[in-house]
Every structure is written in structure tokens, then in C-alpha cells.
Amino acid sequence: MLDLLLPPDCPACHQPVDRAGLLCPDCFRGMSFIADPCCARCGQPFAAAIPGGAGRVCAPCLDTPPPWQSGRAALVYDERSRALVLRLKYADRIDLAPLLAGHMARAGRALLAQADLLVPVPLHRARLFRRRYNQAGLLAAAIGRIAHLPVLPDALVRVRRTQALARLGAGARHDVLQGAIVARASRRDDLAGRRIVLVDDVMTTGATLGACARAVMAAGAASVNVLVAARAPDPARSNRDGWRPPVG
Template identity: 55%
Template sequence: MPRSAEGRLARLGAGLARGAIDILLPPRCLACENPVDRPGLLCLECFPRFRFITAPLCARCGVPFAHPGEAGPEGLCEACRARPPLFRRARAVWRYDAASRDVILPLKHADRTELAPALGRLMATAGRELLDGADLLVPVPLHYWRLVARRYNQAVLLARAVGRIACVPVVPDLLRRVRATPSLGALGAAERAAVLAGTIAVASRHRGRLAGARVVLVDDVLTSGATANECARVLLADGAATVDVLAAARVPLPRA
């Protein structure tokens, strides 16, 4: 059978399979139980609540600006001008707020792992400029005990979803947490950086793989950028050429 015919049959089979699944399990909105046309969509009621990050934004850390006049020289925010991060660029799908938490927190804490593919599609679109030419996708690691308690690392699920779409290899265990840290939620950027210093390392079995690599670091939420910066530090020290950051959501105003 010609390859073109095999391809058409494969696509037809996949379409029939998807149709059967949709009949048995009708697709629901990412954020609620309302029906939608295809899996991974937001319904008409939820969509207006989500604030997608678009221009104007900081060219470096991706924080959204209220208006273009907030951008300083070279399109950077005040924080990036004062202390440029080690990563080259960061991008995210949504602002982290009540709406995006309705999707991200169930993935992170409530075993809603089926949300990862849909978020991965959105992230692949938001991070297109980062993924173009990327060599590796590397998820932000969890410490062993936190991974045991949660049973999965949501950043790994997101990285694999993005990797399938962007056709970029994923190395889920390239980075590891060598020391557990307390919750960082109440800390500012400088405090987070101090707590995170020395907590992340490149796994010994992957040393040498980073030489000259253009890496995209993947996480669910980008807050102050302290975790991403610590990851970027060890990746660059081990030979990575560049490190970019791709997240599902980012806090609009990083804590000073």
C-alpha cells in the first residue's frame, strides 16, 4: 500500500477513535464542567476570565505591562534592568490569578493529570519563539520527598506535552533537587533566591549532554523567577549555550 494511503488510513482511524471517545466521554471545559467542541478548550463562560499574556511585556522575563510606556530601554522591566536574570527569555500563557489557578492547581495537587496535554498545546503556542531551535526541554525538578507525596511532577507532564507538539526532546531527570526547601509562597524575590541557592544540580548521568545546548526550562508557574534563575545557573555552568523559560502562568508583578 502506498505511504500516502497508509497515512490517510491512519488519520481516519485516529479520527474514528477520537469520535468514539468523545461519545463515551464528552469533552468538558478546562476550568468547569460545561461541554465544549473539543478537548482542551475553555467554554464561552470561562474564556473571558482568563487573561492571556500578550504584548506589551518585558522582553526578558515576560512580565506583562499595563501599557507600552512601562517598558524601559530595550523593552525591559525595572527588575530586569536592575538585575538581569541568568535565563535569556521567559514566556507564559496566562497571568496567574483566580482563573488560571482553577486549571493549574488541580493539575498540581488534585491528580488532574489529563489537563497537561491541553496546557501543553497552549504553552507550545505561547512559547513558539523559544521552542524554535531549542535542543532540549528540561522540567523544573521536585525534591524526592515531595515527588513521593505528589506521585508525579507536573512540570514533567507539561514538558512532555510541549515536547510532543514541538518535536523537541525532553530530559525529565536532567535536573534534581539536592535539598528540600520550605514553601516559598510568602517570600519575596531576594529571600527566594537565598533559600534556593545550591538546591539544584545537574544529574551526574547527564553531565556532558548540555554542551552547547539551547535549553527550554519548563514549569507550571513563574513567580519571582528565583527557581528558574537557579536552574539556569546550573544549566549554564554545565555547558548550556542558552536557557529560556516556558510556563503555563506567571505572576504579573514579581515581588520586589
């Protein structure tokens, strides 16, 4: 009856679909899903002609290894995926979380199979108050239901409000986030000895996820991997061999 009153439509283009939460065939074909070969550390897709180095790790991750073991992303952060992420993040389209989470769960199947706990990247309380929800927390909760994994949404806390990171490079982001994210004191025992998967919407330079990874490791986590909806190349790295820019 609800489908008769409110026919399900594609969340990207609003064309009719068979079931709520599905992309229409045209939008699905237009999405740039990330599959092998891609960097095992940060999830950035390699150019088709470049198979990757030892363990298929990109040159930037070989030069400066991130503070986590493995990372995967479901989508290239391009025009189509950006529209979905931004609607989830800023336009109250929380219905998009299960859609993105389904693709994340498939991309990160191997990481989730070894995980004990999902931890979303936190928002500062002021930003959370304005937005009313944490998009990373919604993604983590949806992935948890798919993978049957517990989620600890308040494991990490931003103890200092930071400036917007969108226009900053990797080094500047790292400096801004230094000491800004820590494990909540009451959750340190829950993190100790656990295999953690950090969840976020987009990875660009990896600075935010790196700050979170260092925080959970400082709390005694056994290991930490990362899983994101979309992977955007750091502009400073995008011209390096083995990196492919977003499509669109």
C-alpha cells in the same frame, strides 16, 4: 463511543464542549492571555499605556537581570488560571497538562524555534513521591510533542529539600535555593552545548527558575530560556512602573 459515554466538558467549569481538552467559549474569553507588550526577560505583561524600555525589558529585570536570556508565559496568574494550575498540581488533573502546554507553545513559539532541548524544573524526591508526578515534567512532555523537541526530564535534581516558598520574597527564595538544584552528573554531557528551554507551571520571583538556569549553565549549556504556564508578579515588584497586577 467514549464521547457518548463520557461527554467532553470544559476543564474549568464543566460545561459541554466539542472536544476533550478545550475550554468553553466563556472560560476562554475569561482567561488573561499574555501577549506583547511584555517583558522580554521574564514575560510579565506591561500596562497597556507603557510600551517598555530598550528591548521591552521591565525595570526589575534591568536592575537585576535574571540568569537566563528570554522568558515567556502563556497566562497571567489570576483566579481562572490559578484554578487550572492548582488542579494540575495537586488534584491529579494531569489531563490539564496538554491544554496548558498548547497555550505555552503558542506564547513561546520563538523560544521553542531556537531550542535544542526542554528541561522541566525538578521536584525533590520526597515531594515527587507524595505527588506521584512532576507537573513541570508533564508540561514539558506535552510541549515537546507539539514542538517536536526532545525532553530531558531528569536533567536537574534537587539535592536538598527546601521549605515552602509561597510566603517568601525574592531574596529569601534565592537564599533558600542556593545550591539546592544541580545538574545530574550523568546528564551533564547531554546539556553541554545545548540551547535549553526550562519549563515550569508558574513564575513569581523567578528564584526557582534562576537556580535551574545557573545549574544548566554550569553544566555547559550554550543558552537558557524559560517558558511557564502562568506569570505572577512578585508582590515586592508589583507596584513598579510597567507592571500590571493579575486580573481577578
